[in-house]
Amino acid sequence: MERIGPVSAGASSPKEASAPGANASDLLAALLKRSGRGDKAAFAELYDATSARVYGLAVRVVRDPAQAEEVAQEAYLEIWRGSARFDDTRGSAIAWILTIVHRKAVDRVRSAEASSRRDTTYQQKNTTVEHDTTADAAHASMEAHRVRSALTSLTAVQREALELAYFGGYTHTEVATLLDLPVGTAKTRIRDGLIRLRDTMGVPA
Amino acid sequence: MSEIHPLSGAYAIDALDDVERARFERHLTECDDCLAEVQSLREAAGVLPESTAVAPPASLRDRVLADIDAVRPLPPAVTVVPLRPRRRVAALVAVAAALVAIGGVGATVWHPWSDESSETDLSATQRVLLAPDAETLTEELGDGATVKFTRSGSLNQAVVRVEGMAPAGPDRVYQLWLQHGNEMVSAGLMQPGADQLVLLDGDPSSASAFGITREPAGGSTKPTRPPVSLIELEQT
Numbered sequence: 001m002e003r004i005g006p007v008s009a010g011a012s013s014p015k016e017a018s019a020p021g022a023n024a025s026d027l028l029a030a031l032l033k034r035s036g037r038g039d040k041a042a043f044a045e046l047y048d049a050t051s052a053r054v055y056g057l058a059v060r061v062v063r064d065p066a067q068a069e070e071v072a073q074e075a076y077l078e079i080w081r082g083s084a085r086f087d088d089t090r091g092s093a094i095a096w097i098l099t100i101v102h103r104k105a106v107d108r109v110r111s112a113e114a115s116s117r118r119d120t121t122y123q124q125k126n127t128t129v130e131h132d133t134t135a136d137a138a139h140a141s142m143e144a145h146r147v148r149s150a151l152t153s154l155t156a157v158q159r160e161a162l163e164l165a166y167f168g169g170y171t172h173t174e175v176a177t178l179l180d181l182p183v184g185t186a187k188t189r190i191r192d193g194l195i196r197l198r199d200t201m202g203v204p205a
Numbered sequence: 206m207s208e209i210h211p212l213s214g215a216y217a218i219d220a221l222d223d224v225e226r227a228r229f230e231r232h233l234t235e236c237d238d239c240l241a242e243v244q245s246l247r248e249a250a251g252v253l254p255e256s257t258a259v260a261p262p263a264s265l266r267d268r269v270l271a272d273i274d275a276v277r278p279l280p281p282a283v284t285v286v287p288l289r290p291r292r293r294v295a296a297l298v299a300v301a302a303a304l305v306a307i308g309g310v311g312a313t314v315w316h317p318w319s320d321e322s323s324e325t326d327l328s329a330t331q332r333v334l335l336a337p338d339a340e341t342l343t344e345e346l347g348d349g350a351t352v353k354f355t356r357s358g359s360l361n362q363a364v365v366r367v368e369g370m371a372p373a374g375p376d377r378v379y380q381l382w383l384q385h386g387n388e389m390v391s392a393g394l395m396q397p398g399a400d401q402l403v404l405l406d407g408d409p410s411s412a413s414a415f416g417i418t419r420e421p422a423g424g425s426t427k428p429t430r431p432p433v434s435l436i437e438l439e440q441t
Contacts, residue, residue, distance in 0.1 A: 191214025
């Protein structure tokens with residue numbers, strides 16, 4: 001399994017490098033708010049600012065690019081529908097968006113497993129993944145740097161458990177089994193890893 | 206805080222199985238510490254996709270923007286106002302009674318889904334389910350629960366069948382809604398229990414969406430929480 005790697009320098013887009021941190025976060029929140037009033041232009045802008053992270057996450061979890069596109073498409077529709085319900089006092093716009101995407105992606109891999117257990121044929125469509133990240137990819141070099149240092153702050157075992165759960169879409173019990181850990185250990189590593197990530201990134205606790 | 210508290214991290218990144226998830230969500234309704242922690246851990250997890258960003262094919266943008274053309278964003282959550290008397294019990298009984306005359310059509314096809322359903326309700330709901338123009342829309346909720354919304358335009362009635370719903374939580378109830386224009390109109394409350402079959406109040410034919418929210422016991426006049434389930438409808 002691929003590791004949660006540091007963000008490569010090449011992934012940064014100069015176009016968005018100028019809008020890091022809090023400003024970018026305020027911008028997304030404002031775009032969501034406008035979307036909630038039915039402003040499609042604002043939503044298109046929101047899409048442009050987030051689609052590489054959204055699609056990249058979907059691809060990473062579900063693997064199949066065609067299915068990842070479906071996941072992203074469904075997620076964006078849900079984001080549009082729920083945009084007026086986003087509450088910026090409870091978290092950032094990007095976390096809210098990615099929570100929706102992650103949930104949809106995990107649902108997709110789990111229901112795919114459920115249907116393959118029922119012997120349903122699952123037709124794998126193959127589309128080439130474009131690794132050319134131009135749109136919002138790693139939207140700011142400063143941000144990428146913060147993420148990189150935050151990720152290196154995790155212990156190896158925290159990182160391992162966290163990536164299996166987050167990118168692998170496994171439950172903490174499955175993670176424990178995969179890593180030959182006693183049940184209960186994986187959930188602790190996942191939580192500790194997230195807490196360390198949170199504290200390193202300076203996310204309000 | 207409790208022994209369930211350490212599940213906050215796994216919950217925040219969707220790493221609980223359905224049973225744990227339902228338990229934890231019940232816990233969240235009464236533990237503000239956990240709720241705050243989940244929110245902060247979701248913020249933290251939100252940085253992980255920085256490392257996996259990949260530009261999607263350009264066609265995705267077109268499809269997403271075409272999708273939203275046909276859909277109106279949900280109204281914002283608003284403050285709770287006391288519930289007005291609402292259930293059209295008399296009308297419901299009359300409809301159910303009328304349908305008894307039509308008889309137990311398809312009784313061998315449809316399971317008795319719920320012990321709570323009275324026989325007359327079952328007939329009324331069966332009538333909707335078996336209507337020639339019945340259309341069913343299904344939503345799989347993330348926790349393994351299923352919501353099936355069946356509507357008959359000719360009867361102007363709708364039935365919702367849920368399976369495997371997590372408990373609504375203490376002093377909470379699942380409330381059903383039909384969206385008309387900018388308004389969400391209550392279509393009734395669900396009985397407690399994982400598997401339910403409910404005949405909706407209201408006017409489903411002209412509704413643009415069906416939703417379920419978790420509301421304070423007794424229900425609300427307007428949704429106060431984000432929907433647990435939301436199904437878009439075409440107006441007939």
